[in-house]
Every structure is written in structure tokens, then in C-alpha cells.
Amino acid sequence: MSNWRPAVSGIPQVSVLGPVLFSIFVGDMDSGVEYALSRFADDTKMCGLVDTLEGKDAIQRDLDTPVRWADVNLMKFNHA
Numbered sequence: 001m002s003n004w005r006p007a008v009s010g011i012p013q014v015s016v017l018g019p020v021l022f023s024i025f026v027g028d029m030d031s032g033v034e035y036a037l038s039r040f041a042d043d044t045k046m047c048g049l050v051d052t053l054e055g056k057d058a059i060q061r062d063l064d065t066p067v068r069w070a071d072v073n074l075m076k077f078n079h080a
Contacts, residue, residue, distance in 0.1 A: 029069050033062045044077070
């Protein structure tokens with residue numbers, strides 16, 4: 001374990017603080033999602049196997065969940 005060092009500034013560097021705050025902010029995006037939702041930095045992907053009509057409906061609900069989350073949190077997804 002490393003030793004404590006005095007801080008040069010009272011505010012963490014932007015390169016550290018930004019990603020941490022973003023991870024905290026998007027932490028509840030996958031609440032209630034049945035299929036696999038993976039997030040890395042600012043990239044979000046969903047995947048799952050659909051072989052029935054019920055599966056199609058389930059994955060559509062899961063696709064709608066992050067979109068509703070984004071609407072509530074005033075964010076947009078780049079669908080491309």
C-alpha cells in the first residue's frame with residue numbers, strides 16, 4: 001500500500017474526476033434490464049439471443065429502458 005502524500009490542490013484533476021462522476025451518474029441505467037447490458041467509459045451495448053416472440057418483446061422492453069432513463073436524465077444516445 002502506498003503512503004499518503006500531501007495534495008497539491010484541493011480539487012482532483014479533471015481527467016480523474018470526470019470519468020468517476022460519469023460512472024456514478026450512469027450507474028443505475030441498467031436497473032430492470034433482463035438482457036446483457038455492458039458499459040465501458042461512454043459506450044453502452046446490449047446483447048441477447050432472441051428466438052421467440054416473447055424474447056423479442058423482452059429485448060424491446062430492455063431497449064426502451066435505457067432510452068427512458070436517458071429522457072429522464074436529459075441525455076441522448078447515439079444510435080449509430
